[in-house]
Each structure stands twice: as structure tokens, then as C-alpha cells.
Amino acid sequence: MAFSDIRTYSALVYALPERYPTIRHSTLALATIGPTLAKLEGRVTFANEIVLDVWELVDFDIGCILNYSYEIYRAGEKICWYDPFEHPHIPELRHAQDMLFLKRRVAHRQHFVHHQNLRLQMRRHRKRQPLTRDHAICASSRVVRDRVSIHPARITFRGRINKFFHLRERHDFIETAFDVYLFHPQNRAVQKNIFAPR
Amino acid sequence: MTLTELIQDIHGLAAKLTQLENRYSLLSADFYYLYRAGQVEQTRDFIQWVGYYEAKLAREARYRELMYNYLRELREKSGQGALRLLPTAAVSGGA
Numbered sequence: 001m002a003f004s005d006i007r008t009y010s011a012l013v014y015a016l017p018e019r020y021p022t023i024r025h026s027t028l029a030l031a032t033i034g035p036t037l038a039k040l041e042g043r044v045t046f047a048n049e050i051v052l053d054v055w056e057l058v059d060f061d062i063g064c065i066l067n068y069s070y071e072i073y074r075a076g077e078k079i080c081w082y083d084p085f086e087h088p089h090i091p092e093l094r095h096a097q098d099m100l101f102l103k104r105r106v107a108h109r110q111h112f113v114h115h116q117n118l119r120l121q122m123r124r125h126r127k128r129q130p131l132t133r134d135h136a137i138c139a140s141s142r143v144v145r146d147r148v149s150i151h152p153a154r155i156t157f158r159g160r161i162n163k164f165f166h167l168r169e170r171h172d173f174i175e176t177a178f179d180v181y182l183f184h185p186q187n188r189a190v191q192k193n194i195f196a197p198r
Numbered sequence: 199m200t201l202t203e204l205i206q207d208i209h210g211l212a213a214k215l216t217q218l219e220n221r222y223s224l225l226s227a228d229f230y231y232l233y234r235a236g237q238v239e240q241t242r243d244f245i246q247w248v249g250y251y252e253a254k255l256a257r258e259a260r261y262r263e264l265m266y267n268y269l270r271e272l273r274e275k276s277g278q279g280a281l282r283l284l285p286t287a288a289v290s291g292g293a
Contacts, residue, residue: 032210033207033210033211033213033214034203034206034207034208034209034210034211035202035203035206035207036199036203036207037207037210037211037253053242055242055245055246057246057249057250057253059253061199061203066249066252066253066256067245067246067248067249067250067252067253068249069242069245069246071242083240083245084245084248085240085244085245085248
């Protein structure tokens with residue numbers, strides 16, 4: 001389902017708590033800036049003190065998100081985020097302006113990867129895969145993670161987010177926050193020989 | 199998108215930018231130069247600032263494109279005389 005008008009987008013945003021029972025509270029609010037521009041801002045609070053802080057600048061004329069910032073907090077601590085901010089002084093991030101730093105990629109640690117540590121995870125020898133425009137511009141957190149795996153060292157994320165206007169993918173940032181919640185072992189179903197940390 | 203819509207978008211973005219410019223005592227063009235040079239830290243305010251500024255630049259570029267077409271039409275209608283600009287309601291949908 002695709003949509004490209006403020007009314008439809010508002011309906012989607014304000015229905016999120018009903019659609020996702022894991023959402024305890026949402027302050028997301030869509031405010032118009034002009035006839036074809038709006039900003040989405042607010043926080044979505046999940047169970048177990050997981051909070052997703054959202055800001056989007058949405059262009060309804062061309063049906064894309066022009067700019068965005070998503071931050072996920074647990075117990076007040078920022079644990080992952082992504083946005084298109086440039087980092088020209090960090091070689092690995094110079095062109096990789098949109099990355100999601102997930103704790104799940106770091107074994108035996110309880111903290112998410114920091115910018116400076118990420119370089120240890122990047123492989124420069126890999127050949128870059130050709131990216132189509134559709135591939136290069138997508139804010140789906142899952143796709144962003146896939147993108148990181150496609151080309152960890154040099155990925156140009158600069159661009160607009162057209163795919164955000166597909167309803168299914170639009171919910172990925174909610175799922176990302178929920179993934180973080182589930183990744184915490186205490187919140188998952190019991191698995192054999194796996195114990196939750198104390 | 200009409201010229202009117204573009205202008206309203208630009209004004210809305212300008213209002214957002216004015217708030218940030220006043221808050222940080224820096225004009226957006228100067229901030230953006232620093233951002234492109236990697237001289238500013240990554241904060242929510244600055245991410246928004248970049249977003250609003252780039253959107254405004256894009257809207258202004260689109261405005262100029264439509265405005266030139268609109269003026270060209272007016273020139274053709276006016277011939278050698280003065281351009282006959284009409285109130286918004288009279289040109290809405292045409293620009």
C-alpha cells in the first residue's frame with residue numbers, strides 16, 4: 001500500500017499504538033510546514049523502557065522523506081540511531097551517512113558499537129555491489145542493515161527515502177525498536193542452554 | 199506543485215530556519231558550510247537544520263524554474279508592455 005498525502009500518513013502514525021500492542025505510549029505528531037511539507041516528531045515508548053525518538057521531514061509532493069533522525073533509547077541511554085548526517089572526518093563513515101549501530105553485532109558486550117569502533121567491523125576488500133536507485137534510497141532499518149552488509153566501508157546513503165511511502169516498510173523503525181527489545185535475552189522466549197544475563 | 203504552494207513551503211521552512219538561526223546565532227548558509235566541512239557535531243537540532251535548509255534550497259530551485267516559465271508566459275501576453283501580475287487566486291493552478 002502506497003500513500004502520498006498528509007491525511008493518510010497522519011492516520012497511519014496515529015494508529016501505530018493500536019497496530020502495535022508493544023507500544024505503551026506515543027507522542028508522535030505530524031505538523032505541516034507548508035502545503036506539501038510536514039514534520040513528524042515525537043517519541044514512541046515500548047515495553048521495558050525502550051524509547052524510539054523520531055524526527056522526519058516529509059515531502060508529500062514527491063512522496064519521500066527528505067531527512068530523518070531515529071534514536072533508540074533503553075533506560076535513558078541511547079543505544080542506536082540512524083540519520084543522514086555526514087561524518088567527513090571519520091573515514092569509514094565519510095560516505096556511510098546512514099548506519100544503524102546494533103549491539104547484536106558485538107559479541108560479549110553489553111553496549112552498542114560506537115562510531116570509532118565500527119571500523120573494526122568494516123571490510124574494505126569487498127567489491128562494491130551495484131546499487132540501484134531503489135536500493136540506495138531506503139530508510140527501512142532492515143534495508144539499511146542489509147546495505148551495510150553489502151558494502152560496509154563506502155556506502156553513499158545520501159538521498160531521499162522513497163520507499164518509506166510503502167506502508168509495510170514504513171513500520172520498520174517500529175520493528176527496529178522492538179527488535180532491540182527482543183534482542184535483550186530477558187525479553188525473549190526461553191531457549192535451551194541460553195541464560196539471560198544477571 | 200504550484201508557485202503558491204512552493205512559496206508557502208519556502209516560508210514555512212524559513213520560519214523553522216529562523217528559529218535555529220536565532221538559537222545558535224548563525225545564519226543557515228554559514229551553518230551549512232560548516233556542516234559540509236564536517237565541523238559541526240551530530241545533534242538533533244543540527245540534523246533538522248540541515249534537513250530544513252536543504253529542503254529550502256530545493257524548493258527555491260523549483261520555484262525559480264516555475265517562476266521563469268510563468269514570467270515567460272506573462273511576457274508573451276504583455277508583449278513590450280509592463281508585465282501584468284495577477285493576484286494569487288487568478289493564477290492558481292496555472293503556475
